Amino acid sequence: MPFEKLFSALSLSHKDEIKVASERDRYGTIFVVDKRNYRIMRFDSIFEQSKMNRNHPEVPVHNYIKAMMMSTALEKPQSALILGLGGGSLVRALHACDSDIRIDVVELRKKVITIARKHFFIPDVNNIAYFAQDAGSFIEKNKIKYSHIFSDLYSAEDMVSLQKMGDFIKNCAASLMPDGWLVMNYHISPIRSPSLLALFSDYFGTLLYCTTPSGNVVIYATQSAKVAETEVLRKQCYSASPSSLYDFRLLSTKLSRWV
Template sequence: MKFSLNGSVTHETFDALGAVRVLDYRKHRVLTFDSVFEQSKIARKKPWLPVHEYNRAMLLPLVFHEPAHATVLGVGGGVMISALHHMLPACRIHGVELRRAVAEVAHEFFAMPDDERVRITISDARPALQKMAPGSTDLILADLYNADRMSPAQAHRRFVDQCHQALSNEGWLALNFHLAPARDGTLMRHLARLFPEVFLYRTKTNNFVIYAGKQPVTIPPPNDPGLEALEKQLPIGWAGLVEKLMPQSRQTAREEETPA
């Protein structure tokens, strides 16, 4: 997300790909690579609670299936890992991060969990996916960005194929996109061929999250007890998030529209 960042610099380090900076504000802490784009943002008193809308939206697959194993591609400040770790006590989490310096900063400054349930691999996402056993994960959250743009790998059919192979039969894929994908474009058509369910979510700042699920689902109404239970686990406004889901396939029906 793009802002003019002027917080207090708490930490700064450099690697072969450039700067990794931690900025502090009164209530929040931000990870940035260029002091223009917020790569990650946490509430300093609740680091497990996602701040950005797109981070919250990326968790929507949990409405349809609770993962026993989750994979996060692009760890950043560890926001997704912290949220999953807090919300799902039995879930094992595998984070893949290209830059070791970023993973170290996530642990030291963003309270990313470091226990037996969390495993971090320093690697490009594509070879890491290739090494994963077929059907070995229930959820893949892909947020692959450099300092100012999304990694083009995330939009490639081969990347989607690798994710599909790694996902279990109940699995879900969520992709953070900086632009709206064309509904009849190569990516969306390929997703529709592989997955019976495809959704799109648009944030207030015009980020887009694409979801692809291996099983047909019904979108619950805002007053669904399941959403209320999720809200108690992680208070991010699940009902409002679900209302913004836009079905991109013919499989989906909203529960309130389903005939009795």
């Protein structure tokens, strides 16, 4: 699509928005707007960073968040580390899935945490902790083992390069329980990157991915090589869909084996 048409289409998508808040920090401006039943967070750009249904905050709106949550059908979460808070879609969904799960959330920008608390209804309970830290530094020093690590690190324009770094992948693997899963929102399909395959294969025995209808790619990596066949996993995810929270039936058909 020519740039002029793309810009026009994106501008029209902002029609009827109501400004709720804006905050600026050293990294840029954080915008919060309402549009019909939805609340949207943006980082310095016209693209949505996070989107929440104000009537059902616990239900993910974006398909890539649903795809990341599909990992809970692969292994029941006991504890979780979320790298990158945004508007809090993952932490709300996980807490709704099981309010007893211990969750640590790491977000580089302190103002994002403040805004998410004030405008995006993120849970404020004893078993959820929020850390205003760099994700790379946090995971490097971490000594806790998690059943799930969710990495969703994006700036206003693109995926943060940390998610492509060998030390980061290694440290995530070291922070997982033996049957735990690293779940990463990635910017390209992993099958297009032999170097990425080599990197992940150094630390993980099974690699899966899901390409969402919007084009986002979610990678699922576990150190265990004893994982069921892909078709069995698809059926497992399909049948695990609680209708009140999220529906994996479409996304389960997109689940593919990388290794």
